[in-house]
């Protein structure tokens with residue numbers, strides 16, 4: 001049954017025409033369950049009804065015509081209840097409605113399952129039979145499993161349908177995502193470097209198949225040459241018959257069947273990628289259904305060959321691609337490194353199919369002031385290439401081929417934003433004090449991007465978080481002590497007489513080093529931050545030595561330890577820092593008047609467990625800094641990088657707010673200096689609550705600083721404390737949001753809500 005199910009889903013997701021795919025689907029399901037009728041209805045949410053799209057058993061004339069309201073009939077009932085409904089005699093059911101045109105009078109047994117994607121009912125799959133009986137458990141389980149798997153494929157078809165519609169009717173259609181970085185970008189989209197993966201290719205036809213034939217033949221020759229080179233190179237190292245696989249690949253590439261099949265598909269107007277996918281998938285399916293385990297395993301080889309060929313097809317297609325002067329970058333997974341690569345080349349905005357709002361890519365985009373949306377649930381990204389778009393990082397929408405009127409509307413929004421920004425910039429060099437004289441210190445987060453010089457002039461009181469990872473990333477090995485010393489010296493010297501808090505290496509999670517790969521099932525719960533550097537004292541010691549050397553003569557360094565989850569880690573890190581300090585003192589100075597300052601050492605509070613050891617920590621470190629990005633992720637058990645659960649990741653969840661409040665109280669009680677350096681400190685709402693809780697040092701992206709200062713200068717501290725009392729009494733996140741929204745308007749900060757300069 002599993003093989004049948006997989007085949008049905010695979011064939012459905014491969015098909016290019018939805019109508020044909022649905023017809024094939026219903027007949028396959030009807031056969032698999034040996035029943036007499038199978039039908040599929042798709043939801044039209046605008047019109048609030050289901051449309052009968054295809055059936056094997058009902059009257060053909062009704063396809064595309066029969067509509068059933070969301071609250072009507074048995075189909076409506078399945079949709080409303082969002083669960084399978086199994087009825088022995090449908091015609092006797094009170095919800096049954098008679099639709100003569102579908103000609104179902106002779107069917108009694110009915111089983112319907114909803115097709116649901118991300119809580120939205122996309123359609124209903126039904127099976128019917130003449131004999132009055134309940135469908136059995138296996139049949140029900142089959143239909144439920146199939147519907148769940150079809151949902152993803154159908155969701156992507158739905159999104160593609162939207163795009164195609166927008167081209168044909170010249171209407172702006174939008175794709176929704178998650179806000180990665182606020183702002184609006186209007187321009188041409190450029191799709192880059194999708195990882196060659198045949199399973200992600202959407203089938204497409206083209207008018208010029210001659211060009212596609214050239215591309216495919218060139219890609220085949222390239223792939224052939226690559227295999228020859230690879231096996232030549234490896235021959236020197238391996239002498240067993242494992243290299244035979246290259247010969248198999250080469251034979252397959254030369255085989256008349258394989259190549260001829262792809263070419264035949266191209267001649268049917270499929271583009272080279274689609275033709276390759278169709279042929280490879282059918283080979284894979286044949287291999288996977290074989291009894292012999294060895295032969296079944298060969299399906300992997302075919303997939304591998306397919307992806308290598310695809311890689312070359314994509315490279316050939318991209319080779320002569322010139323970047324326009326300004327563009328919106330679209331990719332399957334925009335990494336922080338990719339962003340850094342494109343930022344100087346005219347980058348207007350970012351669209352990432354995967355990822356979420358608190359990933360490091362999103363944080364970097366905010367730091368660079370580049371609008372971004374992440375987690376756009378759209379599989380056929382190649383269709384977006386070179387299309388005009390509006391990227392709305394506030395409303396988290398991507399409008400493809402928008403109408404001129406919409407572009408003009410967005411131009412007005414951008415102008416209003418610029419005006420507001422100019423207004424807040426006027427006060428950026430004034431003190432960050434509330435109207436009743438409560439003063440806070442505003443610092444910046446730095447290190448993720450180049451262009452650090454810009455931050456010197458934004459009116460910051462120092463650097464609250466310098467992330468040291470990026471200088472470690474764009475390289476082929478760990479930087480040496482002298483390289484690090486030089487870099488850190490530049491940073492410390494950029495803020496003379498102002499504190500600069502440098503965090504020790506925090507890789508792992510969603511940040512990896514190309515020369516130090518970490519493959520784990522749960523990277524955010526794994527080997528990350530201080531856990532890695534304590535396991536590798538040689539890396540830690542070099543880094544803290546470089547920091548302390550750089551600090552010589554400047555004296556504004558503080559060292560911060562990421563991901564602390566136990567007192568033992570702090571003891572161990574302190575021991576290593578002391579070791580580095582004493583080593584340096586004896587290496588550098590013969591003159592007893594020369595003194596190397598031992599920097600202050602603090603910890604990030606971002607692992608929930610350590611909140612219950614703040615008292616113990618207070619005796620060991622000089623300061624605490626809350627990492628609210630990770631703290632939220634770990635408190636709520638929501639991966640900050642996973643778009644599927646992005647709606648659950650919320651700084652304003654009562655548990656997060658209460659934890660932040662508790663940390664502030666404990667630090668005050670023990671007199672430990674406290675700061676916060678997570679993204680929450682960039683948001684006007686967050687800032688108001690944090691100040692009321694007692695946070696006196698807020699560290700944020702340089703671009704947010706003027707806005708945050710302006711907000712602080714226009715509120716009253718005593719009033720904020722009253723607001724906080726109310727907020728801490730809420731039990732639901734949504735209540736916090738609506739109450740704070742109301743309060744911002746009352747405080748005269750409505751512009752920040754309406755213009756969404758949040």
Ligand code: PEP
Pocket residue numbers: 363465467506606626627628629630631677678679
């Ligand atoms: C945090 O977790 O809040 C933080 C500031 O660190 P990062 O985002 O780099 O993990």
Ligand code: MG
Pocket residue numbers: 562606627629630
């Ligand atoms: Mg963190």
